[in-house]
Amino acid sequence: MPRHLTTIGFDADDTLWHNERFFRITQERFAELLADYVAQDHLEQRLLEAEKRNVGHYGFGIKGFVLSMIETAIEVTEERVPASVIAELMAAGREMLRHPIELLPDVQEVVGDLARDYRIILITKGDLLDQERKLAQSGLGDLFDWVEIVSHKTPEIYQTVFDRHADGAHHAMMVGNSMKSDVVPAIKAGSWGVYVPHGLTWELEHAEPPVAEPRYRALDTLGGLPNLVREIG
Template sequence: MPTLTTIAFDADDTLWQNEHFYRITERRFTDLLADYGDADAISHHLLQAEKKNLALYGYGIKGFMLSMVETAIDVSGGAIGTKALRDILDAGREMLAHPVDMLPQVRETLEHVKGSYRMLLVTKGDLFDQERKIALSGLGDMFDAIEIVSDKNVGTYERIFARHGDGPERGMMVGNSLKSDIVPAIAAGSWGVYVPHALTWVHEHVDAPVDAPRFVQIDALGGLADLLRRIG
């Protein structure tokens, strides 16, 4: 098996909290629209709007804001008032200013990896928001390269591991999303190390590739050091 030389990390919900802020805002949103339906129905409508709009707005808070506005207009039959629309926009702006809440054992794990492997950060979403969170995290200088991409697929990992490493066969992707971080990375030929998070957007749910030789699940990021010792 080719020697591992390059390790890439996801950011949102792998290094710091992200989905938590979406869930809080969604609860505020369904409460705001309580006169037009129950929370589950409104959340379902919002999810469908988000999925439909991904091709137009991409991943991130700004697309979420626009999908909330669209959903509010739809479920209210156009009756939603300007005050409610202003509240939705304000909620989105608060998300764009939320602090970086680091997950446990992140810095210790990165410090352990740095120096032994090339270390990459591969994250998707809105450029400005991702740059803001990377700057606030204080972790940016720990990485040999940072890639902010519009989506994560097989081609993404082939390109990034070729550009910054020795190809995907000598690479490893570590993240909390099976759909975005693990399955396509393994398909490209790299290791996929799944670190489950308590909250994951339903759009990111797929079955774990448990039969893939290069699939590994660890309980927390702190378990990466032991995994690297085991696989050499």
């Protein structure tokens, strides 16, 4: 039988590298462009509603975000939004897709350390080409035994990934900054779920922490992960 813990799964965006802050910067520019039409707090709510509607059609990532901004701009201006504003929103999306990757603190050391003794899998959702670009620029690619880019993170997805590339969910751990996508469904699949908070998290990724679950853990920073992994064994 394999030892208790053999595999560590990592989320990517805002767990290994910065991501959400670029969405916030673009959203601030969005508010500036539409300031003559709608108040910022109302615009934020309308954009969030559009994102909720559209995530099932466009998936997670920059492209869906830009399309939701354009849709919101059309709605809040009653179809009077200038073409120049639409052009600026599209340009902002292209700029987000070109933004260089900046790793979060301790990432290189932590992943490298654990890769010596454990199977390491990247499990991320979003646009395929954009996630591949970010991974290539991160310099972390060689540390992962496998990479899975998925449309959604559900207990069934985690079960499939850990069955296919590891010793099953029971012998795996998932680490990420999203309680809703990285922690709760991974625990439901039978693995450990480790929450590492990020200062900025998209509202649609919030969920109540499963504090009663024996396989739930929370860390202040990723730097504490190697000790936790070896404590669990």
